[in-house]
Structures are given as structure tokens and as C-alpha cells.
Amino acid sequence: MKDTCVKKYFIIHSKGLTDKAAELAERLRREGHDVYVPGIQTKQDIDELTIAAANREAMSSADEVRVIWDGTSHGVIFDLGMAFAMKKPIKLEYVIPKSMKGLMERLGELQRRP
Numbered sequence: 001m002k003d004t005c006v007k008k009y010f011i012i013h014s015k016g017l018t019d020k021a022a023e024l025a026e027r028l029r030r031e032g033h034d035v036y037v038p039g040i041q042t043k044q045d046i047d048e049l050t051i052a053a054a055n056r057e058a059m060s061s062a063d064e065v066r067v068i069w070d071g072t073s074h075g076v077i078f079d080l081g082m083a084f085a086m087k088k089p090i091k092l093e094y095v096i097p098k099s100m101k102g103l104m105e106r107l108g109e110l111q112r113r114p
Contacts, residue, residue, distance in 0.1 A: 008034045010055075010062035010088075012079040014070035015039060020094055021068050036062065038079075056082055064089045070096050 009028055013021035018039045025035040036058045042051055059065065065083040067090060069076045083090050 004032075006032055006034065007063040008036070008061055009064055009066055010036045010038070010059045010083075011066045011068065011093075012076050012083065013037070013039055013068040014073035014076055016070050017068045017094070017096075024066060024068065024093055052078070055079060059083060059088065060086060062088060064091065066091050066093045068094045071098070 009025075011021045011024055018037075021037050021039060025037045025040075028035045038051075038055045038058065042054045042058070044051065059079070059082055065079075065088045067076065067080065069092075080090065
């Protein structure tokens, strides 16, 4: 049986990965959910504080936060902090493989080798 509960999603994403965020949003919308993609829906030609406040307002009503990250974006890190402070469930959807996360995983593998 298909889950008929409509959820509200906020997709945190790096600017360079807006296409991936739009693809995820489309998939979630096809499933019947409400989705907010800040790089598309938040006005970007305004000052940074106003952008952050608009994203905070949109995120406050989200049931869950999804993350698409290039491994370097400070905006993603900032928004993750907001999601954490709001105690939102967070799910990592995508991180560019050659990133700090990838490096840390590889370093961890080296430490486990005899």
C-alpha cells in the first residue's frame, strides 16, 4: 500500500547542483509531496540576511530536510545548522564523491588496514 501522507520537504543544495535539487523536487512532487527548493524559490537578488531569513521561514514548516552538497558550499553548512537547530530530520541525498567526506572515508579506510 502506498503511503498517502503528504510531507513538506526543504532541499538544501549547493548552487552548482540546482539541477539535481530540481530533479529530486520533481520526484517528490510526483509522489504528492510539497517541496521547497531555495535556489529556485527564494529570491536570490537580495542581501544575504534576507535570503537566510526567507530560507529559515520556509524550512520552519518542513517535515524533513534533504541535502545535495558539493562538499564545499558554506550556504549548505549554514542551512544544515538551521535544520539541526530546528531538530528537523535530515537525509543526505548526494555529495560529490571527490569531497571532504570522500577524503575522510578514505583516510578511515587507511587507518583500518594492518
